[in-house]
Amino acid sequence: MKAVYFLVAILAMTCSLVSAYDPSPLQDFCVAINETDGVFVNGKFCKDPKDVKAEDFFFHVEPASTDNPLGSKVTGVNVDMLPGLNTLGISLARIDFAPKGLNPPHTHPRGTEILIVIEGSLYVGFVTSNQKDGGNLLFTKVLNKGDVFVFPIGLIHFQLNVGYGNAIAIAGLSSQNPGTITIANALxxxxxxxxxxxxxxxxxxxxxxxxxxxxxxxxxxx
Structure with a gap:
């Protein structure tokens, strides 16, 4: 019987710990100030429900020009473009690729990415954090139309158009503001x-x- 009580106590403690974690941040940092000097909100203020319209949940994504040194263009659909996303914890991006176009190695510090290829063929991959032996592993795959691939939150990843024509991919992200750190640019x-x-x-x-x-x-x- 004592063992049962001990197990129940452990479960209760675990449940308490699980429910007490901090919410995921929606910005890089929050510098503390006196509450009389400003207001902090982990996201955005909300519109009065009586003023909400269908247009608040709608956005049209146009194909983007890939005439640039990378041969690719990411068109994000986040809470700034689609106000109805606020507090829902998701966002989206359309990625257009010219032949041999590259979405260079980058990370999303606040979101996991799931990508589906709409047109073309992409060579994609991500790098793990340090493993037991101190090294990093690279997972890669060539994706074709209809294929789906997941890039875990915070890990460096990339996409390269390996087809002969243009390519299009749609990425869903598990944050309304996942952030992007392009490795070369950051250095x-x-x-x-x-x-x-x-x-x-x-x-x-x-x-x-x-x-x-x-x-x-x-x-x-x-």
């Missing part, structure tokens, strides 16, 4: 710039290589 286009000493040591290259990389345009396709 070489950040303002103010990261110390050259940090970059040369981290990437284990000569300073002239870093100087060259810092001078590149690093186009942002989002």
């Amino acid at each position: 070489f286009k950040v303002d103010p710039p990261i110390s050259i000493e940090v970059l040369t040591k981290a990437l284990q290259v000569e300073e002239k290589v870093i100087d060259y990389l810092l001078k590149q345009s690093w186009y942002d396709n989002n």
Whole structure:
């Protein structure tokens, strides 16, 4: 009987812990201020229900131009474009690819991504965090029309058009504001710039290589 009571106590504690976690953040940081100086909301303020219209839940996505150095363009559909998404924890993106177009390695710090190919063929992949031996694993797959692939939250991933024509994919994300960190841009286009000493040591290259990389345009396709 004591064992039963102990098990019940453990379950009760577990349930309490599960229900007490912090909500997922919808921004990169929140600098604390006196409540008389401002208001913090993890999301956006809500419209009065009596003023809500069907248009608040509607948005039309146009095909985007891929005439850029990456040959791809991401058209996000988040709460800023579709107000009805607020507090629902989801968003969407359309990704257009020219032949050989690339959606470069990037992460979504606040959302898992599920992607479906609408047209064309894509080589996709993601990199795991450090495994037991200290290494990282790469999972890749060639996707064709109708194929679906999942990129876990926060992990570096990419998509490359390996077909002969244009490609289109639709991505669903598990946050109304998942955020995007493009790896190359974050290293070489950040303002103010990261110390050259940090970059040369981290990437284990000569300073002239870093100087060259810092001078590149690093186009942002989002």
